[in-house]
Amino acid sequence: MFITFEGIEGSGKTTQERLVAEHLRAKGRTVVATKEPGGTPLADRIRAIVLDSANVIDPIAEVLLFAASRRQHTTEVIEPALARGEIVLCDRYADSTLAYQGFGRLIDLDRLRALNNWATNALVPHRTLLFDLPEEAGLTRARSRNANADMDEGRFELEDLRFFRRVREGYLSMALAEPRRFVVIDAHADVDTVFAQTLAVLKDIA
Numbered sequence: 001m002f003i004t005f006e007g008i009e010g011s012g013k014t015t016q017e018r019l020v021a022e023h024l025r026a027k028g029r030t031v032v033a034t035k036e037p038g039g040t041p042l043a044d045r046i047r048a049i050v051l052d053s054a055n056v057i058d059p060i061a062e063v064l065l066f067a068a069s070r071r072q073h074t075t076e077v078i079e080p081a082l083a084r085g086e087i088v089l090c091d092r093y094a095d096s097t098l099a100y101q102g103f104g105r106l107i108d109l110d111r112l113r114a115l116n117n118w119a120t121n122a123l124v125p126h127r128t129l130l131f132d133l134p135e136e137a138g139l140t141r142a143r144s145r146n147a148n149a150d151m152d153e154g155r156f157e158l159e160d161l162r163f164f165r166r167v168r169e170g171y172l173s174m175a176l177a178e179p180r181r182f183v184v185i186d187a188h189a190d191v192d193t194v195f196a197q198t199l200a201v202l203k204d205i206a
């Protein structure tokens with residue numbers, strides 16, 4: 001079972017992935033909880049490059065960096081774990097490229113889909129949880145988290161609200177187009193309430 005967690009920054013998907021992993025492990029399931037960009041030593045180095053606000057990155061170079069990270073992560077971590085029969089939870093995957101580079105940066109979606117298929121051996125998550133939140137609320141949460149942790153703003157946090165609105169709307173349109181895979185979760189509520197909704201949509205496995 002391959003489950004991905006998607007949404008704009010600050011939507012709470014990382015928090016929910018952690019809670020789902022803890023819940024499943026407590027039930028004795030073997031879980032690999034991972035994230036993109038990153039998830040292997042090489043992909044973590046790519047992550048550092050793409051998120052560093054000091055780097056000016058050409059939009060197509062950015063797409064290729066995410067794809068290289070995804071390829072390494074898929075072949076080194078995700079496919080082997082699935083082959084062992086483990087549950088893989090992944091914070092962002094190929095849909096992030098469609099949402100951010102496709103809907104956000106307006107790069108041709110068909111090219112991005114072809115690249116995703118190549119990078120992933122056409123692996124598609126069994127279920128994708130989309131944590132939906134207005135962009136203003138997501139950025140407020142992310143900025144207050146950064147301020148509390150004394151973290152710098154990443155390269156994407158410098159984008160304006162219109163960019164994040166396109167990303168959010170892009171995610172919602174993907175969910176509408178693939179209702180059997182996507183489940184949209186209202187991410188407004190407190191962490192426990194969102195977790196209850198998350199477990200409800202995973203009740204067949206969790």
Ligand code: Z5A
Pocket residue numbers: 007008009010011012013014015016036037051066092093094096097098100101141142144145154156157187188189190191192194
């Ligand atoms: N990106 C891309 O462009 N193309 C791609 O193909 C891929 C990625 C794979 C990765 O950033 C960036 O890469 C991302 C998209 C781009 N950039 N943006 N934007 P990242 O990995 O550093 O971060 P992120 O994935 O965007 O999200 P995040 O910052 O980790 O946030 P989150 O996962 O949505 O939320 P969180 O960490 O669980 O929570 C954020 C804060 O809100 C934290 O303080 C929590 O305690 C709090 N929180 C969580 N849930 C709640 C609720 N329910 N209520 C109130 N507060 C909450």
